[in-house]
Amino acid sequence: MLELFAAGFASVFTLASMxxxxxxxxxxIIFGSIPGLTTTMxxxxxxxxxxxxxxxxxxxLLMGLYIGGTSGGLISAILINIPGTPASVATCWDGxxxxxxxxxxxxxxxxxxxxxxxxxxxxxxxxxxAPPLAEFALLFGPVEYFALALFALxxxxxxxxxxxxKGIVVGLLGLILAFxxxxxxxxxxxxxxxxxxxxxxxxxxxALIGLFAVSEILSVAESDFALxxxxxxxxxxxxxxxxSVKEFLGQxxxxxxxxxxxxxxxxxPGIGAGTSNIVAYSxxxxxxxxxxxxxxxxxxxxxxxxxxxxxxxxxxMVPLLTLGVPxxxxxxxxxxxxxxxxxxxxxLLFISNGVVVYGxxxxxxxxxxxxxxxxxxGIRVFAKLLSVPKHILLPVIFALCVVGxxxxxxxxxxxxxxMLFGVIGYVLNKLxxxxxxxxxxxxxxxxxxxxxxxxxQMNEGNFWLFFTRPIGVFFFFATVFMIxxxxxxxxxxxxxxxxxx
Amino acid sequence: xxxxxxVAALLVLALVASFAVQAQVKYPTKxxxxxVPAGPGGDTDLNxxxxxKYLEKELxxxxxxxxxxxxxxxxxxxxxxxxxxDGYTALFFHPSMFLNKLMGLVDYSFVDFENxxxxxxxxxxIFVVNxxxxxxxxxxxxxxxxxxxxxxxxxxxxxxxxHLQILAFQDATGADLNVVDVGSAAQKIVALLxxxxxxxxxxYGIIKDYVASGKFRVIGVMSDVRNPMIPTxxxxxxxxxxxxxxxFFYYLxxxxxxxxxxxxxxxxxxxxxxxxxxQAELNxxxxxxxYMTPAVANKYMLEQETTYFKYQNLMMNAKIEKEEVKK
Amino acid sequence: xxxxxxxxASGIVLFAFSIVLFVGAMxxxxxxxxxFGSGFFPKVVAVMLAFASLAIxxxxxxxxxxxxxxxxxxxxPRWKAVLATxxxxxxxxxxxxxxxxxxxxxxxxxxxxNILSEGRHRRPLLFVGVSLVTSxxxxxxxxxxxNLMLPxxxxx
Numbered sequence: 010m011l012e013l014f015a016a017g018f019a020s021v022f023t024l025a026s027m028x029x030x031x032x033x034x035x036x037x038i039i040f041g042s043i044p045g046l047t048t049t050m051x052x053x054x055x056x057x058x059x060x061x062x063x064x065x066x067x068x069x070l071l072m073g074l075y076i077g078g079t080s081g082g083l084i085s086a087i088l089i090n091i092p093g094t095p096a097s098v099a100t101c102w103d104g105x106x107x108x109x110x111x112x113x114x115x116x117x118x119x120x121x122x123x124x125x126x127x128x129x130x131x132x133x134x135x136x137x138x139a140p141p142l143a144e145f146a147l148l149f150g151p152v153e154y155f156a157l158a159l160f161a162l163x164x165x166x167x168x169x170x171x172x173x174x175k176g177i178v179v180g181l182l183g184l185i186l187a188f189x190x191x192x193x194x195x196x197x198x199x200x201x202x203x204x205x206x207x208x209x210x211x212x213x214x215x216a217l218i219g220l221f222a223v224s225e226i227l228s229v230a231e232s233d234f235a236l237x238x239x240x241x242x243x244x245x246x247x248x249x250x251x252x253s254v255k256e257f258l259g260q261x262x263x264x265x266x267x268x269x270x271x272x273x274x275x276x277x278p279g280i281g282a283g284t285s286n287i288v289a290y291s292x293x294x295x296x297x298x299x300x301x302x303x304x305x306x307x308x309x310x311x312x313x314x315x316x317x318x319x320x321x322x323x324x325x326m327v328p329l330l331t332l333g334v335p336x337x338x339x340x341x342x343x344x345x346x347x348x349x350x351x352x353x354x355x356x357l358l359f360i361s362n363g364v365v366v367y368g369x370x371x372x373x374x375x376x377x378x379x380x381x382x383x384x385x386x387g388i389r390v391f392a393k394l395l396s397v398p399k400h401i402l403l404p405v406i407f408a409l410c411v412v413g414x415x416x417x418x419x420x421x422x423x424x425x426x427x428m429l430f431g432v433i434g435y436v437l438n439k440l441x442x443x444x445x446x447x448x449x450x451x452x453x454x455x456x457x458x459x460x461x462x463x464x465x466q467m468n469e470g471n472f473w474l475f476f477t478r479p480i481g482v483f484f485f486f487a488t489v490f491m492i493x494x495x496x497x498x499x500x501x502x503x504x505x506x507x508x509x510x
Numbered sequence: 511x512x513x514x515x516x517v518a519a520l521l522v523l524a525l526v527a528s529f530a531v532q533a534q535v536k537y538p539t540k541x542x543x544x545x546v547p548a549g550p551g552g553d554t555d556l557n558x559x560x561x562x563k564y565l566e567k568e569l570x571x572x573x574x575x576x577x578x579x580x581x582x583x584x585x586x587x588x589x590x591x592x593x594x595x596d597g598y599t600a601l602f603f604h605p606s607m608f609l610n611k612l613m614g615l616v617d618y619s620f621v622d623f624e625n626x627x628x629x630x631x632x633x634x635x636i637f638v639v640n641x642x643x644x645x646x647x648x649x650x651x652x653x654x655x656x657x658x659x660x661x662x663x664x665x666x667x668x669x670x671x672x673h674l675q676i677l678a679f680q681d682a683t684g685a686d687l688n689v690v691d692v693g694s695a696a697q698k699i700v701a702l703l704x705x706x707x708x709x710x711x712x713x714y715g716i717i718k719d720y721v722a723s724g725k726f727r728v729i730g731v732m733s734d735v736r737n738p739m740i741p742t743x744x745x746x747x748x749x750x751x752x753x754x755x756x757x758f759f760y761y762l763x764x765x766x767x768x769x770x771x772x773x774x775x776x777x778x779x780x781x782x783x784x785x786x787x788x789q790a791e792l793n794x795x796x797x798x799x800x801y802m803t804p805a806v807a808n809k810y811m812l813e814q815e816t817t818y819f820k821y822q823n824l825m826m827n828a829k830i831e832k833e834e835v836k837k
Numbered sequence: 838x839x840x841x842x843x844x845x846a847s848g849i850v851l852f853a854f855s856i857v858l859f860v861g862a863m864x865x866x867x868x869x870x871x872x873f874g875s876g877f878f879p880k881v882v883a884v885m886l887a888f889a890s891l892a893i894x895x896x897x898x899x900x901x902x903x904x905x906x907x908x909x910x911x912x913x914p915r916w917k918a919v920l921a922t923x924x925x926x927x928x929x930x931x932x933x934x935x936x937x938x939x940x941x942x943x944x945x946x947x948x949x950x951n952i953l954s955e956g957r958h959r960r961p962l963l964f965v966g967v968s969l970v971t972s973x974x975x976x977x978x979x980x981x982x983x984n985l986m987l988p989x990x991x992x993x
Contacts, residue, residue: 053550054983057574060563147704151692174892178851181886185858185879192875194691196582196615196669197866199875205588208615209580223926230918230953278700332703333719334696345550349559351794355719400953401964404946405971411929411942412975416985418578419545420589424930432923440847458878459693465873466690467706469660543986574984 017367021375026069029062030372033073034379040074041081042391044091044222045410047214048078050417052342056349064350065368071343072372076380078339079282079322080124083315084384087116088395091222091406095213096282096318098448099290101221103303103310110306113392118251119308120315121384123264127316128377130268131275131323135330136370142324143331146276151467152475154277155460156484158453161284163488164291165446166495170300173499175442182433183450186211193459194466206422213283215414215426216451220444222410223431226403228438250385252308260312263293271317275324281337282318282325284452287445289317295494323373330354330366537597537771541572544600544761547586547607549579552695553713557630557759557797558602561779564788568778582669584610587762591618595764597771600626604759605671608815612822613669620811623762624769627776628802628810629783630792632757633733634714634740635675640702641727643709648730648749651709655685665692665707669825672711675732675755677824682751702726713757714740715795732756739796758814760807776804845897851890859883921952938987942972 020026033055040051051074059067082097087104100120107116134142149157162180169176189200190210201207267289274285293313294303303310325336333355335341347354352362359366395402414423437444468474476482544562548554555577562573578586583606590601601623610616637648645651655662666672668691676689692701698710699717703725714737720726731743732755746753761779763772782788783801792799802810862879929945946968951959979985 054979054985057984147700150701150704150706174889174896177889178886178893181882181889184882185886188879188882191580191582192865194668195875196613197875198615199865199879200861205584209585226949226953227919227922230922231914231916278696328700332699333716334700342550345555345559348556348795353719356723356725357719360723398954400950401967403953404949405967407926407949408942408946408971408975411933412979412985412987415987416979418580418585419543419576419986420578421930421934421988424933428923428926428930431926435919440843442847454878461878462873463691466688467663469688470873541984572984574986576986 013363013367014370016364017369018371020065020364020368021069021371025066026372027375029066029069030073030376031379031383033070033075034077034376034383035073037074037077037079038081038084038380038383038387039077040094041078041097042084042093043409044085044093044406045218045413047094047413048075048096049338049342050413051078052339052346056342056346059346060349064347064352064365067346067350068365068369069372069376071346072369073376073379075322075339075343076128076319076373076376077383079319080121080128080315080380080384082318083120083124083311084117084391085395085406087113087120087311088392089225089399089402089406091225092217094282095217096286096321097314098217098221098283098445099286099314100311102290102314102445103305103307104314106304106306107308107311112306114251114388115308116251116306116311117388117391118385119256119260119311121381121388122250122257123260123312123316124319124384125377125381126264127268127271127319128322128373128380130265130316131272131320132370132373132377133323134272135323135326135373139327139331142272142276142327146278146328147332148480149277150478151460151463152478152481153460153484154279155457155464155475156481156488157277158457158460160484160488160491161288162449162453162457163491163495164288164295165449166491166499167291167295167300168287168445168449169443170294170304171499171502172441172443173495176446179437179442179444180446180450183447184454185450186216186447187451187454193455194462206420209418211426211430211451212417212423213448213451214417215423216430217448218410218414219427219430219432220434220447222406223427224434224438224444226407227431227435229399229403256308260308263309263312264316266296267293267313267316268320271320272324274317275321275336276327278328278334278336280452280456281339282321283337285321285324286314286318287449289313295491326369326373330358330369331356333358535768535771537774538569538571540598541574542569542598542600542775543574543576544602545576545578545586545590546602547578547583549694550577553632553716553795553797554602554604554759556795557632557792560788560791561602561629561782561799563791564782564785565778568781569775582610582613582615583607584616587618588616590762591622591764593764595624595766595768597763597767597775599764600775601762602629602759603762604632604757605674605755605814605818606669608811608818609669609671609674609825612818612825615669619815620760620762620808623765624767624772625804625808625811626761626763626772627779627804628758628760628807629779629799630759630797631800632713632715632759632797633731633737634796635671635711635732635755635757636714636728636743637679637709637711637730638702638717638721638726638728639709640705641725642705643727645709645729646727647744648746648751651729652683652685652751654708655683655687659686660688663688663690663707663709665690665698665701665710667691667693667698671755671757674818674821674825675711675753677821678753678755679751681821681824682753713796714743715797718796737796739793739798756814758802758810760811772804841901841903842897844893844900848890848892848894848897851893852887855883855886855890858886915955918952918955922949925949925952933988937989939972939976942975943968946971 040046079096082093083100085091085093086097086100087108090101090105092098092101104116165176165180192199198208270289271285274280290313293309294300325340328334328336329340335344411424414427417423434444546555546558559575565573578589587607590599593599611619639645664676664687666676692698695716701707702710717726728743730746732746732753734754780801783799789799862876865876925948929941933941950964980987
């Protein structure tokens with residue numbers, strides 16, 4: 010292995026390769042930090058540019074994009090409360106409140122450092138235990154996905170905190186919105202009212218853009234915030250990485266747990282950073298002695314979210330390289346890229362093209378460092394850029410969101426979806442309903458239903474056979490546990506409040 | 511004098527002829543979008559991208575691949591159908607479009623478009639089992655299915671090409687399998703690796719490494735004769751199952767697109783298909799560049815479509831039978 | 838409607854919606870005629886929604902009965918601005934397939950900036966400049982450099 014590593018690093022330490030990595034990270038960060046533009050889009054757009062390149066160089070660029078893009082989302086999440094990519098949704102929830110208190114430096118610094126660490130941990134997993142991880146991922150059949158989805162759905166309860174009923178409602182609304190489109194298995198359109206554009210359902214990206222970006226624009230329009238003096242956000246002091254060694258050490262357990270969640274979700278084909286950041290955040294909140302502090306601007310929230318979303322990078326590369334099966338949307342694009350360059354990922358890739366594989370590992374490691382350095386020095390620049398007055402910044406961001414939504418499937422319909430969700434988000438905010446559970450509903454609904462129905466097919470209609478699968482049983486228990494835990498906690502809090510009143 | 515008049519007449523004729531040629535619409539003058547109704551990284555996407563690489567050179571303009579995934583490919587095909595017939599939007603698809611119509615998902619078929627011809631032929635539609643399974647060939651699989659009706663599993667994507675194949679298979683052999691939906695090609699691979707199903711239907715190119723590394727075993731290919739690129743795989747017909755399902759990839763333009771534009775594009779396809787480099791690239795994935803002119807393609811596709819519709823009832827009613835038996 | 842009645846009202850609306858959903862779920866066309874077809878999950882969700890909305894109704898009753906607290910309004914909500922924003926967003930999406938990305942984006946940007954900067958120090962020249970530069974810049978970057986398709990319309 011050592012020789013392969015040496016060869017891999019050697020292939021990457023060329024001028025062309027290093028340039029590509031740096032360029033990739035740079036472009037990735039830009040795409041990641043602009044709401045509406047995603048990592049997947051960055052890879053999709055740059056893929057044709059790589060056709061003339063030798064495979065190793067092409068991979069350097071793509072790995073740079075992947076890492077830059079996934080971590081870039083934290084910048085806009087923290088500074089303007091709009092997630093740059095679906096991977097940084099949870100970062101908004103505590104990152105922005107921190108910024109509003111003048112602690113943007115700490116939030117950004119922590120986000121960058123823990124993105125780096127999360128990626129690093131997942132790369133270690135990828136390099137050293139990819140095969141066993143892949144074997145583990147293979148154990149996940151429809152029943153396991155169903156159970157896992159159920160468990161993740163209970164996170165809605167954690168996210169909702171005090172507003173349990175409202176949170177559940179919003180989560181259910183997310184599930185309902187996800188029903189629109191083709192039903193899993195039968196493929197018949199459901200709830201489409203004959204509108205063919207709805208056959209494909211609502212894509213998560215326009216939904217996200219609408220819920221966060223548009224509703225933010227509408228709120229800004231409504232309040233006279235734009236008239237008030239700006240901007241505590243961008244005037245912040247920063248020493249080093251913005252947080253103390255003591256704070257850093259205090260986050261260790263959080264970091265490892267979140268990284269584990271990120272890697273675990275990453276290795277499962279079909280779900281990635283977009284889900285792991287929310288799940289890690291929720292788990293962190295549920296395990297914390299003071300869950301109320303989440304949402305008000307606590308470091309733990311940012312750390313959990315940013316560690317896990319970057320950890321999903323290494324995680325998603327595991328099934329891609331070992332099985333030829335993409336772990337998330339970005340790796341699906343990368344798979345296409347690999348195949349066009351004549352590399353078929355799968356069991357033989359390591360044997361026939363070992364140097365390329367280790368070159369990919371080396372690119373990931375180097376790109377990770379490049380990301381750390383670029384973002385650290387770039388924090389001031391980002392703050393400056395995002396201190397452009399809101400009345401100019403937000404419209405421009407919306408225009409870019411339109412590009413992102415349209416570019417998804419080349420149709421204006423997705424732009425309409427953005428606005429629909431913008432209205433939904435705005436109304437929910439006005440009525441004091443939490444919006445965060447909706448994302449979980451939209452992402453996990455299809456996963457749960459598909460898992461359930463496929464599981465029933467496999468077990469010939471016998472639901473009780475679901476409980477013969479150990480991993481499934483584990484998650485079923487975890488689900489029940491979470492439900493009880495959340496309910497009890499909620500009742501207890503209610504009693505405490507009534508006692509105080 | 512006469513010869514001068516002759517020359518003059520010829521010159522005038524030549525001049526007029528050159529104008530006539532120029533009067534034909536200049537095509538293409540800007541990039542062409544090819545809509546692929548499938549996700550990136552799959553075989554449809556890959557074949558299209560390889561073709562696009564060479565088409566660009568023939569047409570002189572960029573050929574841009576746009577993935578419009580969803581609803582079994584109907585989102586993509588519908589988009590092209592509703593596009594302007596100016597020759598700058600094309601569809602690259604395969605038999606699944608007929609299946610969309612079969613299942614009632616759409617009400618149109620290839621005849622509602624202008625056909626630019628067939629470009630790629632995939633004669634590697636196979637059934638694959640995990641190497642650890644006891645099935646060495648089709649007949650083992652069939653016997654097992656007959657011994658335990660409704661228990662032996664086959665993974666497919668509902669409404670997809672492999673779904674049609676398994677229905678035809680059951681019809682031809684009388685085997686009663688538990689047909690489960692697992693989703694896309696990648697998910698089928700995972701399901702087979704994880705031994706959650708007994709067999710899958712897929713194209714060879716995607717799993718060739720698994721065969722080479724000894725993880726998968728191919729028990730039959732659905733072509734008329736053995737595929738020279740995978741000569742060790744016996745055909746279904748050889749093994750007594752009369753089934754042949756080639757997977758053909760074609761380009762369609764919206765109805766009303768001028769014939770000379772379609773013709774120009776079609777000629778480009780023909781040139782690419784004859785290009786040895788293009789062939790070599792496609793052959794790496796066990797598919798071949800085979801050109802069929804629009805006229806020939808239309809006839810061929812009509813034949814194929816008629817074959818599929820034979821199984822329409824089976825497709826729509828398959829699940830009903832299963833569930834009722836269970837009750 | 839006074840704010841204290843909002844919870845109650847939303848609860849009732851949600852409950853009604855859950856019933857509609859349930860009925861709709863019964864009519865979903867399925868390939869399998871069985872208990873667990875495509876209508877099953879929607880029905881389950883509809884039932885859960887019904888229960889959750891009942892909880893909200895109860896909570897809403899409590900809030901409505903409580904003393905009407907003095908709602909600290911964050912200044913005057915500018916409804917006109919919200920509606921205007923929404924209106925130009927709709928127009929933007931509606932006109933884009935016809936007029937093309939560049940024109941509609943430039944118009945949208947100019948109008949939106951003006952809406953959001955109402956009452957503030959406005960700099961029309963800057964706004965026009967930003968609108969034009971941004972929309973042209975985005976178009977050329979994505980369409981020419983990246984080959985992404987954006988609606989072309991008249992001018993592009």
